[in-house]
Amino acid sequence: MAIDYGSRSRSHVLPRALRAPVEGRMWREFGYLLLSLPISVALFCYAVAMTAAGTGLLVTFLGIPVLAASLAGCRAFGMLERARARALLGLDVAEPAPVRGEKSGLLSWVGAVLKSGASWRHLLYAVVHLPWAIGAFVLSVTFWTVGWSLFLYPLWQWVFPSHLDQPGIGINVDAAGNGFYADTPFEIAVVCVLGFLLVLLSPWLIRGLSGVDRVLVRGLLGPSLLASRVSELESDRGVVVDTAAADLRRIERDLHDGAQARLVALAMDLGLAKEKLAEDPRAAAAMVDEAHGEVKTALQELRDLARGIHPAVLTDRGLDAALSAIASRCTVPVTVQVDLPARPAAAIEGIAYFTVSELLQNVSKHSRARRATVDVWRTESRLMLQVTDDGVGGADAAAGSGLAGLTERLDAVDGVLVVDSPAGGPTTITAELPWRG
Structure with missing residues (x-):
């Protein structure tokens, strides 16, 4: 075990700036930029040729299906680009909504493709990505090649002399060939240091260039913001429905196992007391007294259940009083401070109440705290x-x-929950909800 820890510590002896030029992330991003050029050329040629053909044929019936085919092909290239970004850039972009016609058939599909905003964004990506891919390819390859060439200059300066009588690398100053040749130890050291600096900077240049590709892929090849928002709302609606169903099942279980069972037993006891009333009044009185206690217990259970659904104190007096009531039942001393200019929407107020209630239950059960x-x-x-x-x-x-x-x-209502709870404490849990007053 000690060997594993030692090897792990030795792997991080070098600072991050020195590790960056040889890390896997740099090579993956560099590979992405290198592949972008041939892929973008192919995608650009396909998109321009097919779109031009489809536009030119619009005077005939063939133009519309050709244009739809060009958009469909761009979407197919988009699948490749998303997979490439996922593998090399670690960027997981969701696929846009599939194209579905209102009816089955070729014409319905063609109309759906032409009306799809995602299809046109894929075409835009095919057009704008080529100039960017060319610039990123030239910059990254030039920067990386020059940096490593200068850094490793002492290893190859004698192998490739620029002239038969002049060893070393030559930097021409004028057309006549006059220039500076690094052949002394000091000049070689300067070249090496310059190359080393370029090598250290190359990963950050490549990372910046690939960051632009991340923006292009996420913005043009993924679902639109509106579609993402609709999908998120559909997911949140599912969470709300599931939560409501779980709450209904909990209420039904509490009624069945608690108050309902107690009331059934109470009815049976009162029936027995009624039968014994003439024969043994004293025993009947004892049974009625016991039933009276059961009634009180059932009423308390019903009150607790009603408080769990929506407490009356919250409706009547707001969050300040309701949270103070929760705090008084906590096993840990709790200080409550509520500073609200007005009351929020009733639904938000209820969610806030139950959020604090559950968090204080966690404090009572798990925190072993002295105060909250x-x-x-x-x-x-x-x-x-x-x-x-x-x-x-x-x-x-x-x-x-x-x-x-x-x-x-909380996500279902555009809320956020942030948990800060390091081992040993303290624990701070922050919830953020929309006001909607």
Whole structure:
């Protein structure tokens, strides 16, 4: 085990700037830029030729299907480009919505392709990517080649002399061939240092150039912002439906296993007391007294259940009083501070209430804290909640715990949950919700 740790520590002895020229990321990005030129040439030629043919044939019936075929071919190239970006740049771009005609048949498909905004964005990518690919190819190859050539100059200066009587690399100054030749140790060292600097800078140049490709692929070959937003809303709607169904099942289970079972037992006890009333009034009175206690317990369970659905104190008095009531039931002393100029929308208020309620339950069950605080305030159009405790920490929303479900609930209303809980504490969980007052 010690050997593994040692090898890992030795692999990071060099600073990142010195490792960058030989890291896998640099070679993958450089490979992407090298491949971009031939692929972009092929894509540009195809797109221009097919689009020109389709446009020229618009006077006939053939122009429209040819133009649709050109767009479909650009979408096929887009699949290749997304796969290449995923493999070499680590960029995972979702595919745009597939083309579906309103009816089956060639004409319906042609119309759907021509009306698809994603198809035209693929065509735009085919046109604009070629000049960029040429510039990125020339810059990256020139910078990388010159840098390594100058850096390794002492290894090949005697192999390729520029003249028979003059060894070394020559830098011409005028047309007559007069120039500077690096052949002394000092001059060779200067060339090496210059090359070393270019080698160190080349990964960052390549990373910047590939960053532009990331923008082009994400912006032109992925789904539109509107389509992404619709997909996100559909996913959020599914989360809301699933959450509502889970809440209904919980309420049904609580009623069936709690108040309903208790009321059934109460009815049976009262029936037995009624039968014994004439024969043994004292036993009947004892049974009625016991049933009275069961009634109180059932009422308390119903109150707790109603509070879990939507507490009356929240409706009547707002978040300040409702959160104070939650804090009073927490096993840890909790300080509540609510600074709101007005009340938010009822739905947002309810989500905020149950968010703090679940977070304080986590504090009671898992944190081993001595105290906790709840802060609520408004920032522009957002409602901010923050629950802090001095417990052992280690909370992680990605671990599949209740925090993961809470994150999904907040996502469904454009909310955000941020968990800061290092091992050993303290834990600070911040929730952000839209105000919608």
